[in-house]
Structure formats: structure tokens, C-alpha cells
Amino acid sequence: MDRAAGVRHVWTVDDPTAEAAEERLVEILNDGCLGLMLALGHRTGLLAVLAQASTPPTAAELAASAGLQERYVREWLGAMAVGRLVAHDPQTGRYRLPAAHADLLTDEGDANVAAFAQYLAVLAGVEDELVGCFRHGGGVPYSSYPRFQEVMEADSAQTVVAALLDDVLPMVPGLAGRLTAGIDVLDVGCGRGRALAVLARQFPRSRFHGLDLSQEAIDHLRAEHADLPSLEGRVGDAAVLPAPWGAQSFDLVTTFDAIHDQADPLAVVRGIREALRPDGVYLAQDINTSGTHAGDLDHPLGPFIYTISTMHCLTVSLARGGTGLGAAWGRPAAEALLAESGFSSVSTHLLPHDAQNAWYVAWP
Numbered sequence: 273m274d275r276a277a278g279v280r281h282v283w284t285v286d287d288p289t290a291e292a293a294e295e296r297l298v299e300i301l302n303d304g305c306l307g308l309m310l311a312l313g314h315r316t317g318l319l320a321v322l323a324q325a326s327t328p329p330t331a332a333e334l335a336a337s338a339g340l341q342e343r344y345v346r347e348w349l350g351a352m353a354v355g356r357l358v359a360h361d362p363q364t365g366r367y368r369l370p371a372a373h374a375d376l377l378t379d380e381g382d383a384n385v386a387a388f389a390q391y392l393a394v395l396a397g398v399e400d401e402l403v404g405c406f407r408h409g410g411g412v413p414y415s416s417y418p419r420f421q422e423v424m425e426a427d428s429a430q431t432v433v434a435a436l437l438d439d440v441l442p443m444v445p446g447l448a449g450r451l452t453a454g455i456d457v458l459d460v461g462c463g464r465g466r467a468l469a470v471l472a473r474q475f476p477r478s479r480f481h482g483l484d485l486s487q488e489a490i491d492h493l494r495a496e497h498a499d500l501p502s503l504e505g506r507v508g509d510a511a512v513l514p515a516p517w518g519a520q521s522f523d524l525v526t527t528f529d530a531i532h533d534q535a536d537p538l539a540v541v542r543g544i545r546e547a548l549r550p551d552g553v554y555l556a557q558d559i560n561t562s563g564t565h566a567g568d569l570d571h572p573l574g575p576f577i578y579t580i581s582t583m584h585c586l587t588v589s590l591a592r593g594g595t596g597l598g599a600a601w602g603r604p605a606a607e608a609l610l611a612e613s614g615f616s617s618v619s620t621h622l623l624p625h626d627a628q629n630a631w632y633v634a635w636p
């Protein structure tokens with residue numbers, strides 16, 4: 273991340289020399305390809321096996337340990353070695369994942385960049401449709417994205433679930449106590465529901481409800497967490513909360529990364545406001561940008577956010593005839609939306625584990 277920020281300081285857009293421009297653009301090609309290799313290494317288990325190896329393996333040993341085909345593993349190791357992500361000893365033919373890389377490329381460390389790299393293939397999967405949208409308008413629907421809910425769940429595991437009990441809940445004074453006593457909770461755009469499940473296990477006296485447009489996500493929630501009687505998932509559109517939910521139904525409503533890609537964000541946030549009881553609270557996580565291109569120049573995840581927005585967040589909203597806020601809508605716009613939706617008090621928080629998002633606590 274620091275490296276990304278550093279790259280943008282080094283590489284200037286103001287009249288670079290031909291050599292500098294060529295170097296930068298070739299670097300982009302190489303690094304884009306390495307991103308695909310990281311995702312493959314994550315999905316096949318190669319990164320995890322390499323990280324856990326007690327002695328550096330050969331390609332054949334790594335393939336055997338991971339249960340994979342040696343010829344493919346050898347080629348993948350080639351990309352990783354020439355990309356200088358894996359150390360290679362040409363004398364012994366052995367490969368080693370440096371500890372610092374292992375820490376950032378497996379689930380054992382604080383952040384798994386390889387899990388995020390899966391977005392590259394997810395986004396590339398809709399390129400043909402998106403080119404059509406650039407030409408003719410409209411959008412690409414959620415249903416077109418291969419593995420979206422699965423990859424989103426891996427993203428959310430890092431930015432939401434891992435910090436939920438220790439960092440997220442304490443932003444709201446007294447919330448853990450109220451959850452312990454027993455309250456009604458709704459997570460709008462809950463995806464596969466992992467955050468809700470963590471809360472349901474921790475706070476058995478509370479009742480947890482998830483709402484998502486995606487049948488696949490809710491099917492997964494129901495199957496994965498069938499042992500949790502206090503957790504239910506429903507398929508529906510948050511712009512009109514399905515009965516019996518309505519005014520003053522909940523003590524806590526959450527949205528994790530689920531407002532900026534709405535078709536009608538004002539209807540959704542107004543609905544959330546109305547669904548809260550008078551002493552209820554709305555807790556929202558959404559992308560933290562300045563809202564201007566100039567203001568985001570040095571954002572450590574700037575190109576990542578704008579790319580995901582172009583190829584997913586913006587277009588899924590437009591596909592439903594929506595406003596198309598885009599992921600880079602910005603903190604000022606988020607705060608204005610909360611005020612326009614009738615929340616009387618809003619506090620904005622930044623959490624150290626989550627460089628991508630701002631967190632909002634809003635009271636009716």
C-alpha cells in the first residue's frame with residue numbers, strides 16, 4: 273500500500289520522459305499479470321502451502337503437497353520468481369516465499385492481498401458487457417459477475433468480520449451491552465451473512481436479520497449458518513423493506529459496503545432511518561474517498577477503488593436504472609446523504625485496519 277502511494281509520487285503525469293513512460297507502462301503490464309498469479313496462488317492453495325513449507329520445496333514437491341499438476345505449478349513459480357515475489361535458488365531448484373510476502377499473501381497475516389487480487393478476474397469476466405455499456409449505456413447486473421459473492425465474502429472477512437467485535441462495535445457507546453441484553457438487528461445488503469453470523473454467535477439473546485437482492489447469497493447464508501436459530505436471511509430490495517419489517521422494527525441497522533452501489537441510495541437510507549426505533553442506531557461502512565479526482569491522487573488504493581467502481585459498483589447501479597453514485601462517491605456525499613435521510617447526528621470514524629473505508633454512526 274505504501275508502495276502504491278510511493279509509485280504515484282515517483283511517477284508524474286506531467287510530461288514524463290519517453291523512457292519513464294515506457295518503464296511505467298511496462299511495469300503496469302507486469303504487475304497486472306502478477307495480480308492474476310496472486311489470485312491463482314490463493315485459489316489453488318499454492319501460496320498457503322509455500323508459506324507453511326518447513327524447507328523450500330522444488331516445483332514437483334510443491335505440486336505434490338498442494339495436490340496440483342506439476343507442469344502448471346512450475347509455470348506459476350516462473351511468474352512468481354521472475355516477478356520477485358518468490359525467491360528461487362537455481363542451484364537446488366527450490367522456491368521460498370519470503371516471510372513478509374507470506375504475511376501479506378495468506379490468511380495467517382493481518383491482511384491477505386492475494387484474496388483481494390481475486391477481484392481482477394471477477395471484473396475481467398464482464399469486460400465484453402461493459403464495453404457495450406460504454407457504447408450504448410445501461411449497466412452490467414450483479415448476476416453477470418462470476419464468483420462475486422464468494423470474493424466479496426473474502427473481502428468482508430478482512431475489512432469487517434476480523435474487526436467486528438474489537439474495533440467496530442466499540443464505536444457505538446453501549447452497543448455491546450444492548451446486544452448482550454437482546455435487540456433486533458438488520459444488515460442491509462448482507463451478502464453471505466458472515467458478519468451477522470459472528471454477531472449471532474457472540475450475542476445469543478439478540479435477533480439477526482439479513483436482507484440481500486441476491487438469492488445465491490441468501491441461500492449460502494441459510495445453508496452455512498443453519499445452526500443459528502436467531503439468524504434469518506431474506507431476499508429482497510432494501511429500497512422497500514419487505515413486510516413485516518417497517519417503521520421502528522430495529523434497534524440496530526448495519527450496511528457494510530452496501531450503499532454506494534444502490535440504485536436508489538436515498539430511498540434505502542431513508543428506509544433505514546424509518547426502520548429504526550427512536551433509540552436505535554445505524555452503523556455504516558462505505559468507501560472513503562475525497563469525492564474529487566484531484567483529492568484522491570495520493571489515496572493509497574485510488575486506482576483500485578476507481579477501477580472496481582467502473583467495472584462493478586457504478587455499473588450494477590446503472591443496470592437497475594439507478595443513480596450510479598460509484599464507489600468513489602466520497603465522504604462528504606455520504607455525510608450529506610445521511611443528513612438528507614433524516615439522521616440528526618452522525619459521527620465519522622476511520623479504523624486502522626481498513627484503509628479503504630470510512631465508518632459512520634448515525635442516530636435518528
Ligand SMILES: C[S@@+](CC[C@H](N)C(=O)[O-])C[C@H]1O[C@@H](n2cnc3c(N)ncnc32)[C@H](O)[C@@H]1O
Pocket residue numbers: 414424425428432460461462463464483484485486489508509510511527528529530533534535540
Ligand atoms: C458490495 S456487496 C457487500 C456485501 C456484504 N455487506 C459484505 O460486506 O460482504 C453489496 C451487497 O448489497 C446487495 N444489494 C445491493 N443493492 C441492494 C438492495 N437494493 N437491496 C438489498 N441488497 C442489495 C448486493 O446483492 C450485495 O450482496
